Amino acid sequence: MISSKTMIFFRNFFIFLLFLTPFIFVNDVLAIDHPTIRDTGFSAKYVDQSIGDPIVIPAGTSETVTIRFKNTGTKVWYAGGSNFISAYTIEPKYHDSLFRGSNWIGSDQTATISKDTYQGQIGELKIDLIAPNKVGEYTEKFYLAAENYSWVRGSYFFLKIKVINAPEIQKAKITQIEKVETKEEVSTTIYKAQRFILNKPEITAVGGEQIKIILGYQNVGESAWQNYSFVAGGTSVASGEFASFADASWQDKNTILQKNNPISSGGILRETFFMRAPAKQGNYTARFQLKVDGTVLGDGIVEIPITVTSDAPSHYVEPVLSGEPIEIYRLSQEPRIRVGLWRDANFVEFVSDEDNYNVFEGTVLIGILPRGTLAKMSYSAGIYTFSGGGISLNTKNYIRLEPISNERAVFTLRNYERQVSWKGPRNFNKYRGAAEYRVTQDGANVYLINDVLFEDYTAGIGETTNYDNVEYIKALLTSARTYAYYIQQYSSKHDKRNFDVVAHTGDQLYLGYLHETLAPKVAAAATATKGSIITYNGTPVITPYFGNTDGRTRAWSEVWGGEKPWLVSVKADYDLRDGKSLFGHGVGMSQRDAEIRADELGSSWVDLVKYYYTGVEVEKFYK
Secondary structure, eight states: OHHHHHHHHHHHHHHHHHOOOOOEEEEGGGGGGSSSSTTOBEEEEEEESSOOOOOOEEOOEEEEEEEEEEEOOSSBBBBSSTTTTTETTTTTTOOOOTTTTTTTTTTBOOOOOOSOOTTOEEEEEEEEEEHHHHHHHHEEEEEETTTTTOOOOOOOOOOEEEOOOOOHHHHHHHSOOOOOOOOOOOOOOOOEEEEEEEOOSSSEOOOOOOEEEEEEEESSSSOBBBBEEEEEEEEEEETSBBOOOTTTTSSSSSEEEEEOOOOTTOOOOEEEEEEESSSEEEEEEEEEEEEEEEEEEEEEEEHHHHHHHHOOTTOOOOOOOSSSSBBBOOOSSEEEEEEEEEETTEEEEEESSSSSSEEEEETEEEEEETTOEEEEEEETTTTTEEETTTTEEESSEEEEEEOOOOOOOOOEEETTOOOGGOOSSSOOOOEEEEEEEEETTTTSSSEEEEEEEEEHHHBOSSSSSSTHHHHHHHHHHHHHHHHHHHHHHHHHHHHHGTTEESSSOOOOOOOOHHHHHHHHHHHHHHHHTTTEEETTTTTOOOOOOOSOOOOOOOOBBTTOOSOOOOOOOOBHHHHHHHOOOOOOOOEEHHHHHHHHHHHOOOOOOOHHHHHHHHTTTEEEOOO
16 A cells, blocks of 8 residues: 555656646636536446445544445546546535545545546545544535546545544444445455556557557555566457557567566556557557566556558558467456346345345345345335345345355346246246345335346347347347447436346346347357447447338437437338338337348348448457
């Protein structure tokens, strides 16, 4: 852990190195009540906090609260470097907090987030609080910020703190239900790095041009590094094919450099190397990753968007190096998605089919529900009740059930009736992953939410059947996966309902595990296209689809207004040939036309995607 004084030193020193970048939070904006967002790529959604309000602290003592946010933007949140994420006091901005704790950077600034947080991941902000001597109730308000650059959209939060005399704490605690332990993420990694230098966050170049890159990292882990290397990879957004950025100075097509220089804990490495812009005009993303003692560090990934303005000169010869280029994905791991499954679930019967489940009251672990054991949950007048596996609970906090060993475990909602007439006489009441029982923020509805891996969600989408053309199925599932990812990351459609998408055609028809068994070809198509997301100019986009047309699809502007250049009108030749009328909103992919195109033209799933969504590419976001 770096001390606050050391953090301040490095921050100021590297600001100087980075061309004396001016500090964005200047005095003339201090009087503004609401922070101005400079870069909307920094966006957050509050998830929860480890201690519910009010946080009770005896006068003169300390407490630590962890606030969790989802990264809903397009930018990585870094725990170190020149644009690290922390929180500042607001209302008024930058006021000295009465509760400044031992891990704060300054009297108006909390510690940084615990680790680098990529798109779709959950970031944690641990805030040490020291209570003043004056007893009373306080509210401290904060806003996340990317240091020296921008506030983080949607990241406002506050803490209600009750300072009491020391004897009162026992009375306050005795009314609480006994907790087993607090859920925490346990890291087994002994290596950790913080990036503090990147001289070119984006690049414009001509094809084949040599580009100088400077990267710097600090070893903020407990162990010394005996050796390190930089590896590279990337995918062309312009062509959909792999693009190499190798320079003749690299060791091979993947390895830029490798050093046996030991870096002690707290030590710094700074390396300069060269890369080449791809030979063909287009938009690309180069990715570099730090590898320490044979271990690739998730904290060490760097993404650089590259615009190649023209093809390389005719005399240019690409470097000839050994090895095959590798892929470094945008996301270090498969993301999860929260599905609003069962609305008005006032009483729920839950049974795990495959694994024991941890039972959480909010974020606090209270016990274990054994596999095959019936649990009952209900909600009334602001109180959740839970019974099962020897646990009996009445609480104001939501209830979460999470598999212990197998994150893809199947559970059954015994009293849930969900039938789809065109799918036959089957009750779709089995789902994978975690379940969360939670009321909406306005208190209007209580939902059973399915928190599930993205690919399990995709395999459970019921918009196709086992009898459809497999290339069409792949195209549709890629559109469905992209739609869900876009809604999760770039919209606030369901934020007040605590989930990302609904399980019906308000978003997409999601039927869960039993649809995998009913349509194994659909599940196989999800696996074959795993991680594939549709992008326009490198950014994931919304990808609607519908039944069929009267001969042409509709532009987004015709139906909903505004312009989306990938959603323009295209001919639906087979709908036109067969004299069909418009069925659905008409924007994006015509499902009927796409399947016949795959059958009669032999179009691949990528061809289908690019036909109905103009100017897009398909990129694999995760392995």
